[in-house]
Amino acid sequence: MAVSEFDIIERYFRQHVTQRNDVVLGIGDDAALLQVPADRQLAVAMDTLVGGRHFPLQTAAFDVGWKALAVNLSDLAAMGARPVWATLSLTTPAVDEDWLTGFCNGFFQVAERYRVELVGGDTTRGPLSITVQVHGLLESGKALRRAAARAGQQLFVTGTLGDAACALQAFEAGDTVPAEVLQRLNRPDPRVDFGQALAGTGAAAIDISDGLLADLGHILEASQCGATLWIDRLPHAPALESVPGERMLACQLYGGDDYELCFSVDAEQVEALTRYARQQQLPMTGIGIIESQAGIRCMHDDGSFYTPQGGGFDHFRDTEDG
Ligand code: ADP
Ligand code: MG
Numbered sequence: 001m002a003v004s005e006f007d008i009i010e011r012y013f014r015q016h017v018t019q020r021n022d023v024v025l026g027i028g029d030d031a032a033l034l035q036v037p038a039d040r041q042l043a044v045a046m047d048t049l050v051g052g053r054h055f056p057l058q059t060a061a062f063d064v065g066w067k068a069l070a071v072n073l074s075d076l077a078a079m080g081a082r083p084v085w086a087t088l089s090l091t092t093p094a095v096d097e098d099w100l101t102g103f104c105n106g107f108f109q110v111a112e113r114y115r116v117e118l119v120g121g122d123t124t125r126g127p128l129s130i131t132v133q134v135h136g137l138l139e140s141g142k143a144l145r146r147a148a149a150r151a152g153q154q155l156f157v158t159g160t161l162g163d164a165a166c167a168l169q170a171f172e173a174g175d176t177v178p179a180e181v182l183q184r185l186n187r188p189d190p191r192v193d194f195g196q197a198l199a200g201t202g203a204a205a206i207d208i209s210d211g212l213l214a215d216l217g218h219i220l221e222a223s224q225c226g227a228t229l230w231i232d233r234l235p236h237a238p239a240l241e242s243v244p245g246e247r248m249l250a251c252q253l254y255g256g257d258d259y260e261l262c263f264s265v266d267a268e269q270v271e272a273l274t275r276y277a278r279q280q281q282l283p284m285t286g287i288g289i290i291e292s293q294a295g296i297r298c299m300h301d302d303g304s305f306y307t308p309q310g311g312g313f314d315h316f317r318d319t320e321d322g
Pocket of ligand 2: 121122123
């Protein structure tokens with residue numbers, strides 16, 4: 001029996017709704033109507049996941065749904081915005097009801113956790129691809145901009161680095177991956193609450209989707225400054241203790257998909273943020289210092305320098321191995 005686009009929307013997307021009273025009109029009309037508070041700015045971000053490129057095609061549908069929303073919320077976190085609404089454009093080769101059910105379960109689990117309401121979207125046939133747009137609210141002047149880094153600020157990351165890249169490498173090599181590490185690849189936790197705690201502190205922030213060096217590079221470029229990075233202090237998951245040091249470092253510096261926040265703040269902010277992180281049971285690790293001299297200097301604890309071998313992941317530069 002043929003299932004129409006209308007049926008899919010009704011059955012899968014219109015069912016689970018996080019009812020928000022700022023949604024005047026949600027799914028079902030030609031456009032959604034959303035009430036933005038007069039004293040807030042609207043932060044808007046969009047990310048696409050292409051099957052076989054951003055995730056292996058055999059990835060569980062639940063994880064694809066989870067990740068599609070989570071990576072978008074990570075962008076709002078990196079701006080310090082509070083997520084409120086999302087739209088979803090889903091392109092799938094066929095109507096596979098089991099897949100759709102799994103996808104929606106993952107997507108709406110994240111949506112409910114952050115009180116995000118799906119307010120519209122589009123559904124089409126074609127190679128598997130998921131585009132999500134998220135909307136967040138911010139007080140004017142409090143956004144965490146990439147251009148806000150200043151020499152003398154301390155540099156931090158939340159959580160641990162390189163877990164997702166280690167998981168992907170092991171997965172591709174057919175090795176077993178500890179469940180909590182695989183989880184880091186397939187079900188990233190966007191640092192939404194921490195981003196909001198950072199908002200208004202004057203921090204520069206970015207979420208690490210393409211690897212620490214690449215993403216820190218974006219902050220430094222936008223802020224026209226440089227940094228010394230203490231590479232022996234980069235945090236990694238306890239479950240990855242046995243990964244050889246070289247390989248771990250490569251995953252931490254170049255690996256993507258961690259969705260942790262990298263941020264720089266003035267010294268006065270550090271104590272309160274550290275306290276907040278501890279309360280949230282989220283590691284927050286000092287990994288370096290912002291300097292006026294351009295470039296990233298990767299320094300060992302003994303004072304010697306390490307020369308980075310490559311860049312972060314760039315979809316257009318590195319077209320062979322997406
Ligand atoms: P139109 O032809 O006017 O663009 P559609 O038939 O594409 O309308 O969509 C009908 C309604 O369903 C709209 O409100 C749209 O936002 C919503 N919608 C379509 N696809 C999705 C989806 N994948 N997720 C959420 N809402 C969707
Ligand atoms: Mg449409």
